[in-house]
Amino acid sequence: MSGKTVIEKIFARHTREEVAPGKIVWIDLDVISARDFAGPNVVKNYRNHYKDTPVVDRDRVFFTFDLTVPPKTIQYANNQQICREFAHEQGIRVFDVDRGIGTHTMMEEGIALPGTIVVGTDSHMNILGAVNCFGQGMGDVDIAFGFRKGRTWFEVPRTKLIRVMGKPRVPINGKDLALWILGELKTDRVLGCAVEFVGETVEKLDLPGRITLLSMITEMGGIVGFIPFNNQTMEQILAMNGMGECPAEVRADPDATYDEEIVVDVSGIEAMVAAPPVPHNVCKVSELGDVKVDFGFIGSCTNGRLEDIEAAWKILKGRKIAPGTRLAVVPSTQRVYKAAMDRGMLNDLFDAGAIISNPGCGGCAQGHIGMTGRNEVMLSTGNRNFPGKQGDGFNYLTSPEVVAWSVLTGRLNAKEG
Amino acid sequence: MSLHQFTGRLILLTSAQARLIPDIDTDQIFHNQHLHITEVDQMGRHALGNLEGWTHFPELVQDGDVVVAGANFGSGSSRQHAVDCFRALGVRLIIAESFGAIYKRNAINSGMSIIEFPQAGELVKTGKWEHLNPIHVDLDIGLVKMMDTDETFSIPQLSKVQRDIMAKGSLLNI
Numbered sequence: 001m002s003g004k005t006v007i008e009k010i011f012a013r014h015t016r017e018e019v020a021p022g023k024i025v026w027i028d029l030d031v032i033s034a035r036d037f038a039g040p041n042v043v044k045n046y047r048n049h050y051k052d053t054p055v056v057d058r059d060r061v062f063f064t065f066d067l068t069v070p071p072k073t074i075q076y077a078n079n080q081q082i083c084r085e086f087a088h089e090q091g092i093r094v095f096d097v098d099r100g101i102g103t104h105t106m107m108e109e110g111i112a113l114p115g116t117i118v119v120g121t122d123s124h125m126n127i128l129g130a131v132n133c134f135g136q137g138m139g140d141v142d143i144a145f146g147f148r149k150g151r152t153w154f155e156v157p158r159t160k161l162i163r164v165m166g167k168p169r170v171p172i173n174g175k176d177l178a179l180w181i182l183g184e185l186k187t188d189r190v191l192g193c194a195v196e197f198v199g200e201t202v203e204k205l206d207l208p209g210r211i212t213l214l215s216m217i218t219e220m221g222g223i224v225g226f227i228p229f230n231n232q233t234m235e236q237i238l239a240m241n242g243m244g245e246c247p248a249e250v251r252a253d254p255d256a257t258y259d260e261e262i263v264v265d266v267s268g269i270e271a272m273v274a275a276p277p278v279p280h281n282v283c284k285v286s287e288l289g290d291v292k293v294d295f296g297f298i299g300s301c302t303n304g305r306l307e308d309i310e311a312a313w314k315i316l317k318g319r320k321i322a323p324g325t326r327l328a329v330v331p332s333t334q335r336v337y338k339a340a341m342d343r344g345m346l347n348d349l350f351d352a353g354a355i356i357s358n359p360g361c362g363g364c365a366q367g368h369i370g371m372t373g374r375n376e377v378m379l380s381t382g383n384r385n386f387p388g389k390q391g392d393g394f395n396y397l398t399s400p401e402v403v404a405w406s407v408l409t410g411r412l413n414a415k416e417g
Numbered sequence: 418m419s420l421h422q423f424t425g426r427l428i429l430l431t432s433a434q435a436r437l438i439p440d441i442d443t444d445q446i447f448h449n450q451h452l453h454i455t456e457v458d459q460m461g462r463h464a465l466g467n468l469e470g471w472t473h474f475p476e477l478v479q480d481g482d483v484v485v486a487g488a489n490f491g492s493g494s495s496r497q498h499a500v501d502c503f504r505a506l507g508v509r510l511i512i513a514e515s516f517g518a519i520y521k522r523n524a525i526n527s528g529m530s531i532i533e534f535p536q537a538g539e540l541v542k543t544g545k546w547e548h549l550n551p552i553h554v555d556l557d558i559g560l561v562k563m564m565d566t567d568e569t570f571s572i573p574q575l576s577k578v579q580r581d582i583m584a585k586g587s588l589l590n591i
Contacts, residue, residue, distance in 0.1 A: 024578050037452045041497060044455055049589040075453035123495040123519055139497035139523035145588050152588075153578055157518075187440055187489045192518045221489055223518055278440055366449040384493065388467045389444045 003253025005159035006226045007194035010134045010250055014117055021158040021259065029060070031111055031118040032146035035102050036065040037365070038121035038139065040079040043086045045144035055090050056150030062093040064102025064120070067365040069358065071097070100333030100359030101301050103127050103135065108335055110241035115250045119146055124301045124383065126217050126224040130210040131237050132249045134224055157194045157223045158259035164199030166267030173311065174209030175303060175381065175399035177202065178216040179272035183282030184264050191221035193259065196252060201266050202227055207236040208305040215302040216383050219279040228252075271414030274397040277387050285402055291412035294376040294393070296327040296403040297363035303381035304332030304362070306339050308400045313345040315404035321353040322410035327403070328355045328369045330362030353407075363390060379403050379412065420583065421530075421556035421575070423509050424564070425481030429541055429548040430471060437514065437538045441468060441486055442493035447502050449494070460498050461505030480507035483554060483561075485537055485546065487513065491520025500524045510554060512572065514538050525579050526588040530556060534572050545570075 004012065008019050017025040034042040046055075055061040063083045071077040080097070087094045095105050103125060106112040114132035119125065121143055128135030136154075138146070146152055162181070195217060197203075205213065210227055217225040229249045237246055271285040298304075298312050309329060321327050329349050331337035337359045340346050346356050355369070362369040364382040372378045372393025381403055385395035396412070405413045432438050445468040447460065454460055465474040478484075484503060490513035491499055500523045503511065510530040514537050524531040540546040551564040559574040575583070582588050 024576075037449075038496060041455050045589055073453070079453055079455070121495050123493060137495035137519050139495050139500070139519065139526065141497055141526040141588055142522060145526070145591075155578075187492060188515075191489060191515055192521075218493075221492060221517065366452075384442075384444075386442045386444050386493065387469070388448060 002257045003255035005194065005252050005256045005258065006196055006250055007134060007157060007159055007224065009252070010115055010117065011154070011156055013115060019156055021156050023156050024153055025156060026151055027117060027154050028151050029119055029146050030116040031106070032056070032061050032143060032150065033102060033118070033120035034063055034083070034140070034143050035067060035121050036069070036076065036080050036083065037067050038143070039063055039083040041140035042121065042144045042147065043082050045140055046086070046147055049144065050148045052089070053148065055092060055147045058091050060150065061147050062095065063087055064095040064099065064105060065097045066099070066101045066360045068368060069097035069360040072368055098334060098358065100331065100336070101304060101361055103301055104304065104332040107131055108240055108333060110243045114247045119143065119152070123218050124215050127211050127215040127301055129214040129217070129224045129226050130207060132226060132229070136224065137218070157192060159194045159196060160190050161258040161261045162195055162197045163261060163263045164197055164202040164266055165263055166265040167201065168266055168269040170270050172269050173399050173401060174205055174212035176269055176272045177205070177209070177266065178213040179274055179282045179397065180266055180269045181213070181264055182216055182220055182274070182280050183272070185220050185262070186280045187219070187221040189220070189262060193222055195220070195222045195225040197225060197227045203230050206307070207233060207240065208307040211305065212302050216279070219383055271402050272398065273402065273412070274385055276385050276394045276396065279384055279397060285398070285412060285414040288412060291396070292377055293325060293379045293406045293410055293412055295370070295372060295378045296325070296407040297330070297369065297378060297380040297382065298327070298400050298403050299330030299332065299362040300364050300380070300382040301332060301361070302383045303400055304330060304336065306336045308381065309336070309340050309345055312400040312404040313349055315401060316352040316354070316408070317348040319352055319408055321407040325407050325410040326355065327353060327407045328357060328363060330357045330369055331359045333359050366390070379406050422554065423481050424551070424553050425483050425509055426479065427546055427548065427550045427552055428478060428482050428484045429546065430468070430484065430486045431541065431548070433470065437485065437487035437541050439487035439514070440489045440492055443491060443496050443499040443520070444493055446491065446499040447496060452496060452498060454498065457501045457505050460502040464502035464506055475506060478506045478508060481509050482507070483510045483512060483552065484508050485512045485541070487538060488515045490516050492517035495519045495523070497523050497527065500527055500529050504529055510556070512537055525582055528583045528587050530575065530579070530583065532572050532575070540570065
């Protein structure tokens, strides 16, 4: 019998059925969560089908509010209240509007752990791959079923091995790497597949860099991605979740069978950007010519960690953003917010001209940090630039560094300029 | 007639160049500004409301229609609304060259028929399938028959998990 890939091994721990790519298996879920979008629909489905029967396990089921936080309309306020009332009746937790992005909170709280399976109504649940957890975004029917039964069906995904070759000639960050790889793989090469990345450049990434890259598996059409831990990854996970110890990483067997091996050469990589209208419309910042920038957004599940804010802070500290240009900074979680505040970063960013908001999904969710008007250009550290998603204008995706350099001049720029 | 046999029309989601549009994402299918809606029957009017050239879709579509799209249909967010808005309008089947992974789950779990059919683009390009063509569909044997010409096309059959869930109406009834 041949060896198994990471996802196959994680599945095998959660089912008694034989796990093989393409096969439908019933999987036990460690955590079933819902957020403020879809949460009320989950409750409605639950009440319609299961009445007042208890959820599968009070500790494994909860809500995370991160999209319209605090709610900006009565409808969203009512929707969150529907979730709170359900949570109260059921005795389950709510990570409320003050907490920030659910997936990040789950990593910080030690809920998402290596080898576990966590599902929720967030299509970027797969960022949990950064801590070797299988995170899967789902709709409200799936989640309502999970709330009650604690399990669901999965088609075991095929696994693609991405061998990242070559050394970038200039310093790069996780977003540059994520966009470069997305530009290579587009949306068809790993569609519906699990992904394992190997190679020096990718394995060297710190935890925030891993979160950035693996969050964009969604934009590649993939299910989840994993990167083998380096000798600091576990330390960084423990520092994040404050636990004394964690379950060990699930690693692929040396003789694991991959559906395909794809080589991506990253030696040509430099500061990258995804131009409208789709995330895989990737190019080098240097190739794009003169782009006026009206609005910068630093945050999101892709780039909302302290290290991301710090990268922008280093550039913006002691400077002023260009007149007429706006910048919004949204920490991913309460803990990141506090750390950035304690270290004086928020103060310096404020002085540079930034709008600083409470933690959450910020610019990505039609939430609370503003949209673009017609013909306006937003430069965002988020993960999607589909038409209309963040307003009527144009949305470019890039790293915190490029956003910071660009808002200083009001022009897209990857360096001092 | 069985649940899996019905008559309707082909609604081809094509671009100005008359090709199936790839990568139609959930914000184009059901924009995030309407996500506060929880009643399925109120979702239909927003279907494809953010897809250029297709905002008239809710007026165009009729009960039994089959929506045909390009690759990676339903990529993006996990919102069930992007499936439910089609159910609300009486769409009986979505055929796409491929689907976003979460969209596929959401459709299957709510008992919405979907078929991955990589050849769809070619049939549209060569004019074998035309917009608003009346068709008869038999999902049990995987067949689309053009009502005007009696020409038939094989499409993949539903998977076992699809049939199991459709028989119960929804994953929630399992």
